[in-house]
Amino acid sequence: MEMIEIHIESDIVRARQAARSLAESLGFSILSKTRVATAVSELARNTFTYGGGGSMKLEKISDRTRVGVHCIFVDKGPGIEDIVKAMTPGYTTGKGLGFGLSGSKRLMDDFKIESEVGNGTRIEVIKWK
Amino acid sequence: MIEKCSTLEATESSELLKSLAMNQIPMPFVVVDKASKITYMNPAACKWARKDLKEAIGVMCFSLFPSPDCTLEGRPVSEAMKYDRTVIKQIRVQRGNEMVQTDFTAAPLKDDKGKVIGGLEFVVDITDRLDAESRAQQLRMEILELSTPVLSLWDSILCIPLIGTLDSKRTQDVMEKALVRLAEEKARVIVIDITGVPVIDTMVANHLIRMSSAVKLMGGDCILTGISPATAKTIVHLGINLSSISTCASLSQGLEKGMKIVNKERGTQ
Numbered sequence: 001m002e003m004i005e006i007h008i009e010s011d012i013v014r015a016r017q018a019a020r021s022l023a024e025s026l027g028f029s030i031l032s033k034t035r036v037a038t039a040v041s042e043l044a045r046n047t048f049t050y051g052g053g054g055s056m057k058l059e060k061i062s063d064r065t066r067v068g069v070h071c072i073f074v075d076k077g078p079g080i081e082d083i084v085k086a087m088t089p090g091y092t093t094g095k096g097l098g099f100g101l102s103g104s105k106r107l108m109d110d111f112k113i114e115s116e117v118g119n120g121t122r123i124e125v126i127k128w129k
Numbered sequence: 130m131i132e133k134c135s136t137l138e139a140t141e142s143s144e145l146l147k148s149l150a151m152n153q154i155p156m157p158f159v160v161v162d163k164a165s166k167i168t169y170m171n172p173a174a175c176k177w178a179r180k181d182l183k184e185a186i187g188v189m190c191f192s193l194f195p196s197p198d199c200t201l202e203g204r205p206v207s208e209a210m211k212y213d214r215t216v217i218k219q220i221r222v223q224r225g226n227e228m229v230q231t232d233f234t235a236a237p238l239k240d241d242k243g244k245v246i247g248g249l250e251f252v253v254d255i256t257d258r259l260d261a262e263s264r265a266q267q268l269r270m271e272i273l274e275l276s277t278p279v280l281s282l283w284d285s286i287l288c289i290p291l292i293g294t295l296d297s298k299r300t301q302d303v304m305e306k307a308l309v310r311l312a313e314e315k316a317r318v319i320v321i322d323i324t325g326v327p328v329i330d331t332m333v334a335n336h337l338i339r340m341s342s343a344v345k346l347m348g349g350d351c352i353l354t355g356i357s358p359a360t361a362k363t364i365v366h367l368g369i370n371l372s373s374i375s376t377c378a379s380l381s382q383g384l385e386k387g388m389k390i391v392n393k394e395r396g397t398q
């Protein structure tokens with residue numbers, strides 16, 4: 001288990017490098033590694049930009065038949081008012097393209113988002129090998 | 130008997146050790162009473178203040194270690210004694226004619242019953258550390274500059290080989306630089322090669338799209354090269370539409386395309 005604090009922009013790079021090397025050590029394909037690194041980059045950037053910073057917990061996960069990469073992003077920021085809207089491709093309250101959340105959901109196998117206005121956001125994702 | 134002797138020796142040498150250490154701590158160390166009058170300072174502090182210990186005793190500490198960065202009550206040692214806690218501040222302290230950047234630490238001095246009877250002050254000169262930090266910052270800027278070159282590859286064709294991780298500042302910098310060069314050199318085509326970029330996320334894609342529309346507005350064309358199959362698939366999965374930018378698999382193909390554009394226009398002129 002690895003905790004990565006996300007408080008400055010270069011932490012985003014650290015987070016995605018850590019996730020990529022975990023995926024690498026589990027024998028992920030190039031495509032799967034790229035997907036993991038990209039999704040982590042998106043979620044870590046949201047944590048940094050909108051969540052006012054937070055952390056990523058990175059862990060290997062396994063069940064009887066498979067192994068995977070498991071990441072949990074937590075911030076104590078303003079939270080997301082309308083999750084359905086935020087998950088809509090092209091929706092942004094900033095200057096982005098608005099593809100980060102919907103895109104990382106598609107890039108990963110499991111995607112769980114919880115958010116409470118005024119209390120922060122928690123996003124949990126898994127990519128199986 | 131023997132035991133007693135050895136303990137005596139141990140106490141003696143540890144007293145000696147204490148005084149040797151106290152006299153040789155290289156950073157200034159000052160003890161004050163509750164009114165901030167100096168009751169002791171080590172040789173390093175005497176050297177800093179250019180005073181003998183005898184001259185210094187009884188003097189207000191802020192007159193020997195004046196700082197433009199704090200008021201009388203706002204001095205670290207006043208705060209330390211008032212709130213009974215260690216206070217560390219980065220302040221400037223005068224030494225002779227110069228202002229020295231310091232980490233100024235103050236702590237309450239307590240008697241054996243825990244009552245605050247004065248204060249302790251440590252001054253660490255951090256000029257060198259700050260210099261090193263600013264040099265490192267400078268170096269980072271220079272590397273940043275170096276690592277995003279805009280090359281004139283051919284008549285009217287510029288090339289930007291992007292390498293490494295792109296944070297928002299670096300991406301912005303190189304895009305701006307490229308647009309300036311495009312205008313200056315009246316170039317027609319910019320080839321952006323991303324072979325060396327490990328991750329194209331929405332932020333980088335966003336910059337590429339904006340760059341491409343800016344180049345179009347200036348009457349030019351943007352060609353994106355070096356997208357690996359994994360990156361291409363991932364971009365599609367993210368949902369990003371890069372179809373407004375023309376792409377080529379390799380840098381050489383991109384150059385070829387750029388030269389065709391340039392030659393075709395020359396031919397029709």
Ligand SMILES: Nc1ncnc2c1ncn2[C@@H]1O[C@H](COP(=O)(O)OP(=O)(O)OP(=O)(O)O)[C@@H](O)[C@H]1O
Nearest residue numbers: 046050051086092093094096097098099100101331
């Ligand atoms: N951790 C968070 N805390 C608060 N709001 C968030 C958080 N993550 C996302 N959001 C909100 O959800 C919106 C959509 O996020 P998404 O990542 O999809 O797009 P974006 O970050 O705006 O742009 P892009 O990711 O394409 O650069 C954001 O604009 C923001 O309002």
Ligand SMILES: [Mg+2]
Nearest residue numbers: 042046100101
């Ligand atoms: Mg985003």
